[in-house]
Amino acid sequence: MAIITERVGDVFSAPPNSIIIHACNARGSWGAGVALAFKKKYPAAYRIYHAHCTTTPSKDTKLATHQASLVGTTLLISPVESKGKLGRERHWIACLFTSFGNGRNVSKPEVILENTRRAVKDLGTQVEMLREKQPGNKKDDEDHKGEIGAETPGDCWAVRINSGLFSVPWAQTKKVLEEGGVDIVVVRPEGGDDNDNDNDVEAKTGEKRAAVDHIGVGENIADKRKSTTKKGGTKRPAPVHEGLEKRRKKRGLDGWLKP
Numbered sequence: 208m209a210i211i212t213e214r215v216g217d218v219f220s221a222p223p224n225s226i227i228i229h230a231c232n233a234r235g236s237w238g239a240g241v242a243l244a245f246k247k248k249y250p251a252a253y254r255i256y257h258a259h260c261t262t263t264p265s266k267d268t269k270l271a272t273h274q275a276s277l278v279g280t281t282l283l284i285s286p287v288e289s290k291g292k293l294g295r296e297r298h299w300i301a302c303l304f305t306s307f308g309n310g311r312n313v314s315k316p317e318v319i320l321e322n323t324r325r326a327v328k329d330l331g332t333q334v335e336m337l338r339e340k341q342p343g344n345k346k347d348d349e350d351h352k353g354e355i356g357a358e359t360p361g362d363c364w365a366v367r368i369n370s371g372l373f374s375v376p377w378a379q380t381k382k383v384l385e386e387g388g389v390d391i392v393v394v395r396p397e398g399g400d401d402n403d404n405d406n407d408v409e410a411k412t413g414e415k416r417a418a419v420d421h422i423g424v425g426e427n428i429a430d431k432r433k434s435t436t437k438k439g440g441t442k443r444p445a446p447v448h449e450g451l452e453k454r455r456k457k458r459g460l461d462g463w464l465k466p
Contacts, residue, residue: 218394228365232309233274235260279325327387
């Protein structure tokens with residue numbers, strides 16, 4: 208059984224060389240939710256991920272066939288610098304392909320959970336191989352056994368994967384992770400809800416879900432308001448739809464990008 212430790216904070220503040228895990232689609236898009244925060248924070252990692260999804264191994268391979276083959280695997284991207292005012296920490300980025308599609312084409316929850324199980328197993332295998340290759344980590348080198356090189360993958364950190372726009376209750380994904388054999392520190396933003404918030408059916412379907420999808424992580428929801436003009440020419444923002452703002456917060460779209 209793996210140890211899944213939950214805490215409040217900023218997943219992007221993980222120590223250097225940590226592996227930061229998030230769930231991805233196989234279409235090459237980090238366009239909304241926490242994925243958009245990763246795209247803004249690690250643009251180099253996004254380019255690698257996008258190329259991995261959209262470049263077929265041969266001319267004879269159809270793109271859809273290639274993308275389908277990625278589902279249930281993990282793309283582990285070697286350390287890339289974060290982008291932001293608070294410094295440029297180097298982190299490994301682990302892209303778990305848990306859904307083939309995105310948006311309205313997200314895979315069914317039971318399929319996502321099975322893909323998560325396979326992807327975590329793949330991640331564990333890759334990390335173990337990388338650590339064994341590092342100087343001083345060979346089993347027959349007792350004098351240096353356990354030493355960690357500069358590029359050796361560190362501990363695994365993650366957000367509550369699958370529980371945002373993939374609409375899988377966090378408790379179900381957590382159970383899969385506990386069975387996966389990879390210890391993970393799971394972080395949620397400050398001010399987030401302790402409870403599993405993915406039972407809001409209205410936020411998952413139809414136009415209401417699309418409205419949430421189009422608000423980027425780290426954006427001020429006030430920027431989406433239309434201005435109204437008061438008597439005398441003074442402009443003021445129109446009221447925000449309270450339900451939309453509440454759902455946006457509940458789905459973890461606030462707090463990941465720090466100023």
